[in-house]
Amino acid sequence: MMTRRHALMGAALSALLVTVPALADDINLPRQSVDLVAPPFVHAHEQATKEGPKVMQFRMVIKEQEVVIDDAGTKLQAMTFNGSMPGPMMVVHEGDYVELTLVNPETNTMPHNIDFHSATGGLGGGALTLINPGEQTVLRWKATRTGTFVYHCAPEGSMIPWHVVSGMHGAVMVLPRAGLKDRDGKPLHYDKIYYIGENDLYIPRDENGKYKSYDSPGEAYADTMEVMRKLIPTHVVFNGKVGALTGKNAMTAKVGETVLVVHSQANRDSRPHLIGGHGDYVWETGKFSNPPEKDLETWFIRGGSAGAALYTFRQPGIYAYVNHNLIEAVELGATAHFKVEGDWNNDLMKQVTPPEPIPPAKLGAAETAAKSLVR
Amino acid sequence: MLLAMKFKVAATLAAFASPLAASVVTPVSLAPAATTNVAETVQIAPANFAYRLAGDFSKDTTPATAPLRNLRLDGGLSIMKRQVTAAEYAICVNEGECPALASSAMAADRPVVGVSWRDATAYAKWLSRKTGLSYRLPTDEEWVFAAATRANDDAVPLPEASDDPSKVWLARYESESSKVRPVATAPQPTGSFGANENGLLDVGGNVWEWTDSCFIRAKIEANGTTRTTATNCGVRVVQGAHRAYMTDFVRDPRTGGCAAGVPPANLGFRLVLERAPGIGLMVARGAARLLAGAGIS
Numbered sequence A: 001m002m003t004r005r006h007a008l009m010g011a012a013l014s015a016l017l018v019t020v021p022a023l024a025d026d027i028n029l030p031r032q033s034v035d036l037v038a039p040p041f042v043h044a045h046e047q048a049t050k051e052g053p054k055v056m057q058f059r060m061v062i063k064e065q066e067v068v069i070d071d072a073g074t075k076l077q078a079m080t081f082n083g084s085m086p087g088p089m090m091v092v093h094e095g096d097y098v099e100l101t102l103v104n105p106e107t108n109t110m111p112h113n114i115d116f117h118s119a120t121g122g123l124g125g126g127a128l129t130l131i132n133p134g135e136q137t138v139l140r141w142k143a144t145r146t147g148t149f150v151y152h153c154a155p156e157g158s159m160i161p162w163h164v165v166s167g168m169h170g171a172v173m174v175l176p177r178a179g180l181k182d183r184d185g186k187p188l189h190y191d192k193i194y195y196i197g198e199n200d201l202y203i204p205r206d207e208n209g210k211y212k213s214y215d216s217p218g219e220a221y222a223d224t225m226e227v228m229r230k231l232i233p234t235h236v237v238f239n240g241k242v243g244a245l246t247g248k249n250a251m252t253a254k255v256g257e258t259v260l261v262v263h264s265q266a267n268r269d270s271r272p273h274l275i276g277g278h279g280d281y282v283w284e285t286g287k288f289s290n291p292p293e294k295d296l297e298t299w300f301i302r303g304g305s306a307g308a309a310l311y312t313f314r315q316p317g318i319y320a321y322v323n324h325n326l327i328e329a330v331e332l333g334a335t336a337h338f339k340v341e342g343d344w345n346n347d348l349m350k351q352v353t354p355p356e357p358i359p360p361a362k363l364g365a366a367e368t369a370a371k372s373l374v375r
Numbered sequence B: 001m002l003l004a005m006k007f008k009v010a011a012t013l014a015a016f017a018s019p020l021a022a023s024v025v026t027p028v029s030l031a032p033a034a035t036t037n038v039a040e041t042v043q044i045a046p047a048n049f050a051y052r053l054a055g056d057f058s059k060d061t062t063p064a065t066a067p068l069r070n071l072r073l074d075g076g077l078s079i080m081k082r083q084v085t086a087a088e089y090a091i092c093v094n095e096g097e098c099p100a101l102a103s104s105a106m107a108a109d110r111p112v113v114g115v116s117w118r119d120a121t122a123y124a125k126w127l128s129r130k131t132g133l134s135y136r137l138p139t140d141e142e143w144v145f146a147a148a149t150r151a152n153d154d155a156v157p158l159p160e161a162s163d164d165p166s167k168v169w170l171a172r173y174e175s176e177s178s179k180v181r182p183v184a185t186a187p188q189p190t191g192s193f194g195a196n197e198n199g200l201l202d203v204g205g206n207v208w209e210w211t212d213s214c215f216i217r218a219k220i221e222a223n224g225t226t227r228t229t230a231t232n233c234g235v236r237v238v239q240g241a242h243r244a245y246m247t248d249f250v251r252d253p254r255t256g257g258c259a260a261g262v263p264p265a266n267l268g269f270r271l272v273l274e275r276a277p278g279i280g281l282m283v284a285r286g287a288a289r290l291l292a293g294a295g296i297s
Ligand SMILES: [Cu+2]
Pocket: A079, A111, A112, A113, A153, A154, A155, A163, A168
């Protein structure tokens, strides 16, 4: 691994020798610059668009930073795109060009890059974007196919899984220019969109079973690899932290609102389920050229992919959105909540009789006999 | 009577020694002579106090805020000044009378945590036998009385009765979500969270305390009285920065997920010292009797 000092010196030298080439002006299309927002939110965007293809410009700064991942204060030396886990979601339309400026500030310690599953060639861009602390690069790729796709850091060798499970992944959504459709070609629209990125985390423990903390990613590396190679995460969470999407941070909706939930998992399989709701239309593999499945109870997100589920809330209350491996949801942290306001529909559900003592008449003969024996 | 008000008991345990030396000195606390102490108890004088009933209440068929009652403990209360420590619990484990805990920490200056109601109850039985005194977990009412201003009335103002269950649900969720999570979850040295007006240490700190009260479901009648319709002693009331209900075999209250709200950070306990009725009249005699009961050699 290149040390930071070498990297910095290399960067300084090349800055002296080479002037930054002007961006190739081979694409004569309108340009639009987009400010990214941290998940679970997604930057403003059109769903169906009447405009022609554009060059969509994004900028992401890589941040190596210590984060707290649970209520016990367990710390992770995280690596992030733009300071969030997952990195922000980029939304474009089919035929657009994504032009990303990727920045690796001097304050970081390691080289990073980006591999877009939605891009074609060059290891998804990974081969062209490896930058050292103090460097930046611009990559442009054409959005040739629609769907939700993972992006992640992929430097080399063991660095790849380590950077990914340290937080370096996010998602791109390439919408059809005419927007989403059901299997019969009827347009589908969402009132709200949320982006959930699932993280499997592998925190080393000391001899007493307590989670260890480290001063830098490099110091955490060897111990973390040991935990990773056993394939059992210590935490499975949404958006970087146990409880990142519950309580005050719960997602919200109103009865009658249609919500698109994009769920990515860059490393490991997951199975989202909305407790008390469904997936009205689900692109389980995330690719919009395939007709959405209808009325799903649970859907499967393959490790290294992102899927999308559209749901119209019909009943108010709290909904839990979980990884329906319930051990991972409850014990390891993969739970989010929706707070939904509106009017209750007694036709869909009604508590006919609240919990009450079992009426004596309904006791079986044996139970009655047993009861009479007890005084 | 004056003596009764100031009645304090501190029994000294000679660690691992059996039979154990227990002594009661009146009217003030005695200086510890042996290596391990049983937590000193403080005597709280009878007083009136406001008490929010524990459990699930409903009016007609809809959830309702638990009634607030004005209670009085006529006999006052003798309760441990501090939570039972890890080192104290470890003695009981060593004697084979308390279940061993996952945590091997034996800290003498920190509360034992990761204990279930069953563990706490086993400890109370063992300690009572060792000392010849009668120790038990407090009821929820007693705990609130002793906690005084540190007790948290967690009543959630509920919306008007309606057949829309989501309103209550959302109101409770908001209330739970607004609770502050404890900063440090590791047990802190005894006394870290200060004393309340009754001299109890660490009430409402980051260790919640088991009580002996069972979970109940009750109806609020039209005249304001309550009628219990179900009692589940497999679930006990846990008290601390806020009230919680825990299955009696649970040692780790942390939940990652589905349940909304903030779980207790740690489960520990302190015990009540049961006083014989009319103890005020028999302090002198009582001391002798208690000593005899402890089988002092
Ligand atoms: Cu990286």
